[in-house]
Amino acid sequence: MNLLENTYQLFTDEQGQFWTLVWEHVNMSLISLLCASFIAVPVGVLLTRRRSIAEPIIGIAAVLQTIPSLALLGFMILILNQIGTVPAVVALTAYALLPILRNTYTGIAGVDPALVEAATGMGMNSFRRLRKIELPMAMPVIMAGIRTSMVLIVGTATLAALISAGGLGDFIMTGIDRADNAYILLGAIPAALLALFFDLVLRITERTSQGKALAPVAVVLGVALLVVITPALASTQQEELVIGGKEGAEPEILANMYSLLIEENTDLETSVEAGLGSTSIAFNALESDDIDIYPEFTGTVTANLYDQGVPSGSTREEVYEEARGLLAEDGLAYLEPMEYNNTYALALREEEADNLGIETISDLEPHTDELVPGFTFEFADRQTDGYPAIVDTYGFEFDEVETLDAGLRSNALQEGQIDLIDAYSTDAYIIEYGLTVLEDDENVFPPYQGAPLLKQETLDDNPGLEEALNRLGGQITNEEMQEMNYEVDYEGADHREVARDYLEENNLLGSN
C-alpha cells in the first residue's frame, strides 16, 4: 500500500504545518467543548429543577444538532459577520450542546428518587444536594455526554477549514481539491487519533475522580484554559492587511502574489488567509473586515454577487466595467484585471470526444442519453452561466446529471462514472486527465477575469496599495495560470514560491 508511505512522506515534508494545524485543531476543539460544557451542564441542571420546560429546551438543542454541520458553519458567518475561529467555535459549540445537555438532564433526573428524598429529608438544600449527591451520581452519564460531544467536535472541526478556521481540515480540503489521498489521510488520521486521545483522557479523569462531582470538570477546565489562553497571548497582531482567497491552488497563488507585491512595494505587512469555502464566504469575510483583499472574477461579481446576467457575447471589458460599477455602489474597489480568462468550460474525456466527434457544446445534443455529466453544485445551480443557461441557450438537457464536489470528480472521471464536467479554463487537471475543452459556440459563459477586490476605504487608507496591485493588471495568460496550478497541485510546489518565481521572472516584484 503506497498510500500510507505517501502519507508518511507528506507528514515528514509538512511537519511544520502539520503541528500548527494539529494545534489549531486541538485549540478550536477544546474551546468549543469547554463552551458547550459550560452552557449545557448548568442548563441541564436547571432543567431538572424546572422539568416542565425541559423537553422544549432539549428540543431546541436537538434542532441545532439536526442542522448539517457545514450549513451551521455557513450560518454562523452570516450571523456573526466574520470568518475564522470565532464562528467555527460558535458553530461547534452549538453542535455539541445536545449530548451534554441531554445526558446532564437524564443523568440527574435518573438519580434514584429515594436518594433525593433521603438528601432532602436530611436537610440538604437544593445546591448541596446537587453537589453532594446528584452530580456525583450523574457524573458517569454526564461524562459520557461530554465524550460524545468531544468526538463530534473533533470530527466536525475538520470542516472549519472551509471558513478559514484552520485545523486538520486544511489538509483534508487540500486533499479533496487535489484529489490527493495522502493529504486526506494526513488530515483524517490525526483527527481520529485526537478524538481517541481526548476520549482516553476524559475516561481516565473520570475514573480516577470517582464520586467527586467537580474534579473531572476542574481537570478538563484547567487543561483547556491553558490551551485556550496560550494562543490568545501569542496572537497580538492584526496591524496588517489580510489577503484572502477561495479554496484551491489558483486563489492561493494569487493571494500570495498580492502579498509579495504589497510587501515589496509598500511598508505594509500582510498575511494570507486562503482556503475560504465559497464565494459568499469570501465576500462576507471582506465585508466584515476579516480579510482586506481577495481576488475575484468579473463574471462571478455580476452573476453571483449581484445576480445580474450579462448579455451573451459581452466582451471582457464590458463585463469588467459592469462589475466595477456594481461594486463601486457598495463602496468596493475593483482593480485592474489580469489577462487570463478562467471562464467556465465544459470538458469531455478526450477519447470520447474523438470517438463521438464532439468539438463544440452543440455537438453534445445527440448524445444526451449516453453521456453523464458530473457538475459542481454551484455550476448546476448558476442560472445565468451554469447548466440552466446551457439548457436555455442550447436547448437540450442530459437524461442524468450527477452533482458532486469539484475535487472529487477526477476519480469519477477516470473510472468512467461521469464523462463530462464543468471545468475552469485554467484548471490543472485539464492537462492531467487529458480532457478536451468544448468550444462554447453560443457564448453562454461570460468572461471570468481575476482582479483584486477590496474596500475603497482600504485603498484610501493605504497609499501605494493600488499601484502595487495593479502591477498584475494584464499579466498571466491562461497557459501560465494552468502551468502554475499544475506545479502546485501535481508537483507539490509551495504557493508562495510559485508566486514569487512568476513575479521575478516577469520583473514585477522589484521597484523598477
Added chain:
Amino acid sequence: MITFTDIAKTFPGADDPAVQNFNATVEQGEFFVLIGPSGCGKTTTLKMINRLIEPSTGTIRIQDKDIREWDRHELRWNVGYVLQQIALFPTMTIAENIAVVPEMRRWKKNEIKERVDELLQMVGLDPDTYRNRKPSELSGGQQQRIGVIRALAADPDIILMDEPFSALDPLSREQLQEDIRALQQNIQKTIVFVTHDMDEALALGDRICLMKDGDIVQIGTPRELKNEPANDFVRDFIGDRRDEWDTPVRSVMSGRDSQYIASVHDMPEMPLYPAPLYIFDQNDTFLGRRDGDSIASQKTVISPDHVLYDALKTFNDTDAEALPVLEEGRLVGALSYKDVMQFLQKAKLASAGGDTET
C-alpha cells in the same frame, strides 16, 4: 412532643384527602407506630413532620412550636429520617454517609469522626473495618443499620422511620427490631415509626395509631388494641392474636381447693407450709393472709377477669408465690406461679398437638 392539630392533606388532583381530621400527640421518648393498609395516609402523616409534605390544613407543633416557624433545613437536621429504601448515598463511604447531617451542622472534623466510630460500635460494626467501605459492600441488614445511625448522627430529638425494615429478609428484620428496641431503651428518643406489619407494631410500639382511608381508627397501646378493639376493622387488622397471656385468671387459677386457701375455721389445723395461706370466713368473705395465729390484711389481690399478663405484673410487685383471687370481696381462688406454669405448659402442648385443640 409532637402535636398534630386538625391535620388534613389533599394532594393536587386527588378527589379524596390522603389524611383528614388527624389529631394526636406523640409524647417525649415515646415509640409511636403509624400503621394501616396501603393508602391509609400513614407515610403522608410521617412526612408532614419533617415537611417533606406540607399539610393542606392544620398545624404540627414540636415542643409547642409550629414547625413552619423553623427553618426547613434546620428542622430536618433535628429530625432523623430513616427510609424504607435505606437510601445510603452510593458515592460516599459509610463514614461520609453518617457524617452528612453533622457536617451540615458544622461539627468539627474530629467530633464527627468520634461520633461516627461511636455509632458504628453501637450497632456492632467495627469502625476500622467499615468506616471506609462503600454501602454496596454491606449486606441489606448492615446497610439499614447504617441508615438508622445516620439518622441518629447529629443526636436529633425525634426520629422518623418509614417502614425501615420492610425491605429486609426476615432474619435481618428480626435482628434489627431487637436492636432498635434495645436502642430505644438506651437513647430514649421520640420515634415515629411507620409500618404495615402488625407484629412489628405490636412488638415495638409504646402506642399504635391505626389508620384507614386517611382517618385515625384507634390510638392505643398494643394491649388496648388487642383487647379493646374499637371496631371490627381493628379486630380484623390485628387478627387472632389472643395468646396465652390474654387468658383470664379465672381459667388458670386453682379454686377453693387450692392449698393456699383455708377457711377461718380450719386455720388452726393447717400446716405452716405452704405459705402464704389466704383465709375466708363462713360467708366466703376474704379476711386476709395468715400471719402466725392471727390474720394480716392483704392489699395485693387480683380479679378473675384480669388477664394473665396483668396478673403477672401484680406478682412482680410482691414476693408471694401465690395471690388471692377476689370477686366482689369474696375469695374465689388463688393463682400461684405453679398454676401459671402448668397452664402455659398445657397451652404449649395443645398448640403443638394440633390447631384443632385450640
